[in-house]
Amino acid sequence: xxxxxxxxxxxxxxxxxxxxxxxxxxxxxxxxxxxxxxxxxxxxxxxxxxxxxxxxxxxxxxxxxxxxxxxxxxxxxxxxxxxxxxxxxxxxxxxxxxxxxxxxxxxxxxxxxxxxxxxxxxxxxxxxxxxxxxxxxxxxxxxxxxxxxxxxxxxxxxxxxxxxxxxxxxxxxxxxxxxxxxxxxxxxxxxxxxxxxxxxxxxxxxxxxxxxxxxxxxxxxxxxxxxxxxxxxxxxxxxxxxxxxxxxxxxxxxxxxxxxxxxxxxxxxxxxxxxxxxxxxxxxxxxxxxxxxxxxxxxxxxxxxxxxxxxxxxxxxxxxxxxxxxxxxxxxxxxxxxxxxxxxxxxxxxxxxxxxxxxxxxxxxxxxxxxxxxxxxxxxxxxxxxxxxxxxxxxxxxxxxxxxxxxxxxxxxxxxxxxxxxxxxxxxxxxxxxxxxxxxxxxxxxxxxxxxxxxxxxxxxxx
Numbered sequence: 386x387x388x389x390x391x392x393x394x395x396x397x398x399x400x401x402x403x404x405x406x407x408x409x410x411x412x413x414x415x416x417x418x419x420x421x422x423x424x425x426x427x428x429x430x431x432x433x434x435x436x437x438x439x440x441x442x443x444x445x446x447x448x449x450x451x452x453x454x455x456x457x458x459x460x461x462x463x464x465x466x467x468x469x470x471x472x473x474x475x476x477x478x479x480x481x482x483x484x485x486x487x488x489x490x491x492x493x494x495x496x497x498x499x500x501x502x503x504x505x506x507x508x509x510x511x512x513x514x515x516x517x518x519x520x521x522x523x524x525x526x527x528x529x530x531x532x533x534x535x536x537x538x539x540x541x542x543x544x545x546x547x548x549x550x551x552x553x554x555x556x557x558x559x560x561x562x563x564x565x566x567x568x569x570x571x572x573x574x575x576x577x578x579x580x581x582x583x584x585x586x587x588x589x590x591x592x593x594x595x596x597x598x599x600x601x602x603x604x605x606x607x608x609x610x611x612x613x614x615x616x617x618x619x620x621x622x623x624x625x626x627x628x629x630x631x632x633x634x635x636x637x638x639x640x641x642x643x644x645x646x647x648x649x650x651x652x653x654x655x656x657x658x659x660x661x662x663x664x665x666x667x668x669x670x671x672x673x674x675x676x677x678x679x680x681x682x683x684x685x686x687x688x689x690x691x692x693x694x695x696x697x698x699x700x701x702x703x704x705x706x707x708x709x710x711x712x713x714x715x716x717x718x719x720x721x722x723x724x725x726x727x728x729x730x731x732x733x734x735x736x737x738x739x740x741x742x743x744x745x746x747x748x749x750x751x752x753x754x755x756x757x758x759x760x761x762x763x764x765x766x767x768x769x770x771x772x773x774x775x776x777x778x779x780x781x782x783x784x785x786x787x788x789x790x791x792x793x794x795x796x797x798x799x800x801x802x803x804x805x806x807x808x809x810x811x812x813x814x815x816x817x818x819x820x821x822x823x824x825x826x827x828x829x830x831x832x833x834x835x836x837x838x839x840x841x842x843x844x845x846x847x848x
Contacts, residue, residue, distance in 0.1 A: 445598040446589070448485040448552035448560065449476060450541075455492040457515060465526065467500075468519035469548075471646070476549055476606045477521035478651060478673050480506030485557065485589065486525050489537050496537040498564050499586055500525040508651040520650075528589070529582025532564050549606045554593065561590050600624075607639060609646050615639070615821070616793035623671060628664030630796075632684065633716050635661065636709045640759065640792060640821060641668040644707055648755045649674055653704035656749065658693035658742060665707055682719035692723060694741040698749045706746045709759040710739060712772050730763050730772045740779050747783045752828040755787060756780075761794070761819040773820035784824030792819045 451467040461467055467486055469477055480486075486500040504524040514522075534540065544559055546552065552560060568583050603623050617639045620630040627638035641664060645655060651673040657665035660678030663685055669676035677698070679691040691697065693708075711718065713730030725742075728735040746756050758780060763770040777789070794800070799815050808815050 444481075444483070445553055445601050446483075446485065446557065446593050446596065447480075447602055448487065448557045449480055450487050450489060450546060450548050450550075450552070452489050452491050452548060455490060457519075458488075458490050460515065461488060462531070464514065466514070466522055466524055468515055468522040470519055471521070472609060473548055474508065474521040474651075475608075475642075475646060475672065476551070477506035477523060478508070479551070479602055479606065480523050485528075485552075485561075486523065487560070489541070494535065494537050496534045496540070497531055498534070499528045499532065499561065499582075499589070501528055528585040532567055532582060534563055534567050549608050550604065551602045551606065553600065553602070558590050558593055561586055561593075565590075607642060609643050610790075613788060614791050614793070615643070616795075618795065620796065625667070625671070627667040627671070629662035629684070632662035633718060634709070634711075636664045636759065637792070638664050638668050640757075641665050641707055642672065644705065644755075644757045644823075645669060645672055645674055648757075649705050654702070655705045655707065656696070656698065656703045657707050657709075658691075658696055658746065659708055659710055660688045661709065663688055681721045681724055693725075694738065694745060696745045696749055700748050701751050703749045704751060704754050706750055706756040707759075708742065708746070708756070710742070710776075712761045713763050713770070715763065715765070730770050730775075731768070736775055736779055739776065740782075743780055743783055747826055750826040752826055755823055755825045756784065758822045758824070759792065759819055760822065761816055764813060764816065767813070773822070777820070777822050780822060780824050783826075785827045787823040787825050790821035790823065792821050794818055 451469060453461055453467075467488060480502055482502055482505055484502045485498075486502055487496055487498040488500070489496045502523050503526050506521065506523045508520055509522050540563060541547070544556060546556065546560065565583060565586050601624065607622055617637045619637075620635055621627045621638045622642065627641075628635050645653075645668065649655060652675065654675045654677070655665060655669050657676070657678045660666065660680045661684070663678055666676045666678045666687055678688045679693060679696065680688050681690070681692050683690050711724075711726030713735065714727055716726060718724060718726045725735065725738045728738060730736075750756060758776060760773045760776045762772050762774075777786075780786075794817055797816065804815055
């Protein structure tokens with residue numbers, strides 16, 4: 386059939402010849418193509434939204450308790466902001482958007498809730514907010530209306546709820562039910578807002594009960610130590626390992642945890658010139674500090690190979706230095722010939738080499754920032770060497786002393802019944818503690834110290 390004949394036949398049936406539809410077909414094909422691309426794009430966006438929602442559903446729902454006084458309660462609600470001091474900073478930085486929050490007025494023994502975090506917990510010092518006393522903060526919204534629960538102290542004690550204990554699973558459901566029950570106890574007709582509050586809280590309870598999310602937070606977030614005696618039963622803390630507990634002379638992670646929470650804030654730079662198995666790096670990562678770890682013999686990729694006597698950083702650039710140095714030549718760390726741990730602590734050369742590390746640490750530290758040096762004494766073959774005191778004396782040539790912490794030694798190889806029996810029989814002592822020497826870099830404008838007059842408060846002895 387010729388092109389002309391085809392056209393005649395199609396015109397008889399009310400159709401247009403295919404050769405006249407070239408442009409229309411091309412236009413229609415491209416329109417369809419564009420529509421398919423657009424539809425695929427919408428499907429992709431929809432899938433991404435579903436994936437995001439799915440991930441949010443998988444995340445564990447947690448609850449956190451804050452405290453206020455009658456003086457600060459109004460400001461919390463005016464600003465829709467909960468805040469706390471440094472002691473509870475470790476808890477706040479673990480809060481993420483979507484977590485549930487509660488506020489306990491310790492003056493009136495009242496608890497308010499239920500609130501939802503609309504931001505992650507952050508460190509933020511703003512002028513005019515709580516007189517800068519409470520820099521660890523999180524913004525919140527109410528789930529419906531603000532509900533008040535009385536006799537908080539009794540309730541929290543019964544549930545075992547504390548400010549450093551995140552709530553999840555059963556305990557969080559128990560606390561939420563207390564708020565639901567408090568709505569039922571109101572003896573006047575519930576408002577529409579009360580019904581909304583009940584509905585929203587019950588939805589949270591149902592979601593928690595049906596959740597299969599893994600626990601992603603400690604049952605107890607460690608509080609910083611209050612005394613100069615530290616005793617940690619485990620090398621690590623939390624849900625993830627900090628360093629390698631099989632590494633010879635591994636540092637207890639809570640020593641570094643306490644140091645960073647006392648002397649730095651989130652975002653500060655911490656340097657460990659003798660990083661070993663990387664405990665300092667792991668702690669800083671979890672506590673939201675920046676960290677640089679050096680070692681003359683790195684054990685992992687994120688530790689930089691370097692000699693601590695020559696640190697490749699600028700002057701006055703570091704917020705804290707932590708060092709857990711060799712105590713002598715009692716441990717064979719590696720085969721590096723320049724390793725200070727190859728030198729006996731009975732020789733002055735050992736202290737001369739470590740003094741070079743002290744000088745470098747002083748150089749890179751910012752003014753008024755601190756260094757923590759963990760060190761132990763030595764007793765071997767009937768001779769005692771006060772390594773800690775010798776290190777302290779050298780540090781005081783450059784730094785101002787802050788304090789000395791006694792750290793209990795738990796995991797040493799001599800902590801056995803056999804060695805304890807030998808110590809008693811042959812009249813010597815096993816090493817039971819290490820020194821954590823804390824010193825500060827003085828400001829260059831420091832005034833000479835003057836004689837101080839202390840007005841002591843004297844108390845009568847009990848008779």
